[in-house]
Every structure is written in structure tokens, then in C-alpha cells.
Amino acid sequence: MALDKEEMSEKVLAIAEVLLNEGGAGNLKARTIAEQAGISVGSVYNLFADLDEVHRAVNMRLLDRLGATGLAAMADLERQGVTDVQHRILAMAAAYVQFVEAHPGSWPAVLAFNRRRATRPGPDAYDALLDALFDIVAGVLKAGDFGLDDKRRALAARTLWSSVHGIVTSGYVANSDSRQAEEIWQQVELLVGVFVKGLEHGGAFAHAETKSA
Amino acid sequence: MALDKEEMSEKVLAIAEVLLNEGGAGNLKARTIAEQAGISVGSVYNLFADLDEVHRAVNMRLLDRLGATGLAAMADLERQGVTDVQHRILAMAAAYVQFVEAHPGSWPAVLAFNRRRATRPGPDAYDALLDALFDIVAGVLKAGDFGLDDKRRALAARTLWSSVHGIVTSGYVANSDSRQAEEIWQQVELLVGVFVKGLEHGGAFAHAETKSA
DNA sequence: GACGCTCTGTGAACAGCGTTCAAAATACCG
């Protein structure tokens, strides 16, 4: 009848995810988790070092699912024979936007989560997940025939990802009018269109002395 | 000897700004403010409804200063006779990046600040400040001779701003290696270069049926 | 000066939070 330690951890994470989605980071409370999981507060701390670790674990689950969603979208396009780079990038962006819209409460918590701890400065599992997301975008860029070496393509992928990310988060920080979703998508379309056109015409890396910071 | 109500409010805000910059949102504590301002906790609540209002006021001061910094940068370029749009946009972006770097602690707090309250849905002073920032960017875009009407130019300004914003925040969420600042700037340069080139070649608004979300 | 009135400043008190840890309960094993 008793749940495995691992099973109970997943139960806690499932509860935590709901709590985060309903009320943001401030709604993640040890006593609430314990009550809903049918255990005591102390047991929660037996499974996780602190609430930060719970929050981190939920975030990693979300990032992982987002990556899977993006890959699935790419596979769908492949199956349909779509090879146009702009279409594929837009599909990736759409997957991202939809994912954020599907997690209105917990996504801000993912972004605001400050994982600055005394932990080793080296890359951890969190960074690995983010890198995986970047790699998906870089893979799509590779299909396009821009004159980019690996290093520059990686930079372009991060830039593109971060830009979409910024558009989505800026849009969601603003007042949540229903037309907001429409404008977010318009901005993403503009960005992707301009980005692809700019890369095609060598707009990137075409200057060397403008840096002043 | 006693300070005016307004003066004391500003003193509180100055203290709050330091606290936020030193330790983020979690470091903004009523008792600390009261102690450093030489008043009691109750008096803090006499000046501000709650800590959220203090945080909001600090954020608005920062946004206001950021706008002033951007305008000053534009004025500098004007004085030097620089009219190139790409240069001007890069200068704006540089102002933004430098401002964020100058406020490493409080800027994440600005971004993470969730101003979702039961307040009226209409635009408030917070939105007005953000709009002012957008308008500055839109003004720069107006100088460039792209075929954009006011509406599309405003959209492009928001897109550009949000993208830079995303690059900066993504970079700062990542591990704070010192080389991070360098990559942030590389991404900004790439984005601006591609953006301008893309607009010149009509990459924006050149598609109508790709929307699928 | 003394009174009444208003208004502001005060800080003890309250509810709630994350987290700990001695003790109780349970599980395991010879």
C-alpha cells in the first residue's frame, strides 16, 4: 500500500506542479504539499532538501517536456515533407508559445527561478536541458543554407531562442488582454521573417568595428 | 529636523533600491527598511500600502532612469551627427545592456515582479513607462527608411525591444561566467544586424498564410 | 496653560512561512 520513495517523489512533484501553475512560486508551500500528498512536512524534507529543490525539479520536468514537444513538432513537419527553414522555425516558435500558454502559472516561475547557489559553477542538469533546446534550434538552422560555421550557428540559435523567449515573456508580463496572444504571435512572425531574411542576405557578422561596450 | 512625508518616502525608496540590488526581491524586508530609515515598521505601512507597492515604485524609478539613459544616448549620437539606423539601434541596445549590468541585483527583480493584481485592467503608470521605452525605439526606426506604417513600426519596435530584452535576461539567467557579458553583446549585435538587414529586404510582413496557431 | 480634537508614529501581537530534530513508529534481520 505504501508508495515507493521514487513514486512518492513523483507524487510530490505532480502536486507541486499544480500548485505552481495555480498560484506561481508563492503558492508552493511545504505544508500544502504534505497535506495533499498525505504525508507530514518532515517527510517532504526527507525526499527533497528544500522547496528550492522541488521547484527546480518541476522546472526541469517542464523544460524536458518542452523539448519533447519541439522535437515532436519537427517530426511532424518532416513527415509532411516540409523542409522550408522559415516554416520549421515558425513551427518551433509556435510550439514554444503554445507551451507557455498551456502553463500560464508555472512558466513565469520557471523564468523567475533564480538558481544562483553555492553549487559548482560548472554546467548542471538544468543547463543541459537548456542546451538541448538550443541544439534543436541549431539543427533547424543547419538545414538552411546560410554561410554559418558551427560556432556562429550556435550563436544564432541562442539569439533566436532568446529573442522568441523575450517576446513571449514581455507579452505575458504585460496586461493579459485576450488580444495579447495575437500580438505575441505577430511579433514572433516578424522576428522569424526578419531573422531568416537577414541571415540570407548576410546581415549577421558583417560588421567588426561597431562594438563599443 | 523631521523629514517631510514625501522626503521620507524617497528615503525609503532609496533604501529599498539598495536592498533589492544587494539581495533581490527576497531581501526587501519591512523591518530592515524601518531600521535603516530610522522609523518603525508601522510607519513604513503608513507611507506605502504594502511591500509590493514599494517594489513597484522602485521598479518604476528604474524604468524611468533607463528611459532617460536611452534618450541621452540618442542625443549623444545626434550631437555627433550619427544617423545610421543600425548604429543608433546598437547604441540603444548598449544602453540597455549597460543599465542591466549596472543593476545586477535589482533588474531580475524588475522582470520577475508580477504586477497581476485586482487593479483595473486599463493601462497604468507602469505600462506608460514601458510604452515610453517602446516609443524611443520606434522613433529610431522611423529614421530608417523601411516601408513601415506607424502600426507596423510600433510592432517592429516592440519586437526588437523584447528580443534584446530576452537576450539579456537569458544571458543573466545562465551561469554568471565573466565571458557571459561578451556573448550577450555578440547576440545583440547579431540580432540588430539581422533585424536591420531583414527590414531592408522586406523580410517582415511578406507572408500571410503561414499562421497556424 | 488647559482642554479637546485630529492625526501620525509606534511596536507588540498575530498568522503564516521554511526548516529542524528529538522522539515515536516502523522495518528489517539474526
Add this chain to the structure above:
DNA sequence: CGGTATTTTGAACGCTGTTCACAGAGCGTC
């Protein structure tokens, strides 16, 4: 079954934001 190791527990600690009954300061009037 006895003894030991492990897990679970929840009261307790220190901290938080916020409140509110009260003390005191200012002020016009008699």
C-alpha cells in the same frame, strides 16, 4: 522474539508581512 537501523512525524524555532490599539505630537480655542 529482541535488537538495531531506518523512516516518519509534528511540535517548536526563528523569521516573515501585516495589523491595530494606544501613546504622543501638533494645533486651534477658551
